[in-house]
Amino acid sequence: MEIVPIVLFIIAAIVAVVIFSPIIISVDSRNRQVRVRWLSALEFQMPLPGTAGQKCLTIFRHPMSIRERQPSTEATGVEKGKPAKTSAEVQKNRAKRRAIGRFVMRCLADSSIRRALARQLSTLLRRIFHSAHLTRSDIEVSLLDPAFNGMLAGVLASVNRADRSGMRVNFRGENSLSVELRLHPHRALKALLFFLAGLPHRALFRQWRSFAAAQRH
Numbered sequence: 001m002e003i004v005p006i007v008l009f010i011i012a013a014i015v016a017v018v019i020f021s022p023i024i025i026s027v028d029s030r031n032r033q034v035r036v037r038w039l040s041a042l043e044f045q046m047p048l049p050g051t052a053g054q055k056c057l058t059i060f061r062h063p064m065s066i067r068e069r070q071p072s073t074e075a076t077g078v079e080k081g082k083p084a085k086t087s088a089e090v091q092k093n094r095a096k097r098r099a100i101g102r103f104v105m106r107c108l109a110d111s112s113i114r115r116a117l118a119r120q121l122s123t124l125l126r127r128i129f130h131s132a133h134l135t136r137s138d139i140e141v142s143l144l145d146p147a148f149n150g151m152l153a154g155v156l157a158s159v160n161r162a163d164r165s166g167m168r169v170n171f172r173g174e175n176s177l178s179v180e181l182r183l184h185p186h187r188a189l190k191a192l193l194f195f196l197a198g199l200p201h202r203a204l205f206r207q208w209r210s211f212a213a214a215q216r217h
Contacts, residue, residue, distance in 0.1 A: 020185075026181070027179050117200075127191030137166030139176070139178070141167060142175055
């Protein structure tokens with residue numbers, strides 16, 4: 001039995017390291033790619049939208065290519081390997097979706113649920129925003145009119161924001177963006193837990209109970 005506390009301590013230490021290690025997200029418009037790194041063991045790369053390239057996942061420096069799923073279809077439009085759904089199954093799925101939609105609208109019709117949900121959503125977004133911070137910023141801006149470029153450069157120089165924000169103005173007609181963001185998972189998890197705990201559970205349960213009773217009748 002002495003091994004159990006040791007195993008629990010090791011598991012807790014690993015979980016703590018995972019939760020408190022920041023996720024590094026970098027976007028580089030020059031290389032046209034997005035990179036996500038975590039724990040120096042996981043790295044995910046993907047091209048920016050509209051750029052040719054493949055997604056790649058690296059686990060402990062072992063690259064793994066991610067292929068896009070290409071569903072194979074027959075001439076009839078039915079996916080291979082899956083039997084076509086019967087009309088009864090289609091109607092059942094539609095009925096479930098309609099029931100979920102009616103329940104959501106019923107909850108949103110309750111003013112107390114609306115107010116609590118709006119309050120919790122605003123708090124969640126604010127806490128998630130504060131769970132990340134910008135660690136590197138390199139932005140080059142070139143407007144269409146050289147006169148506007150000069151005005152923008154003068155404004156940045158006057159307020160001394162060019163060095164702080166990493167923004168520079170060029171007259172070559174080139175626009176680029178290179179930023180690095182650190183997201184702290186423990187802060188995002190804390191924000192999610194506070195969001196779930198602050199939901200109006202009693203009001204939601206009352207609405208669900210009355211909705212289920214109406215469905216049975």
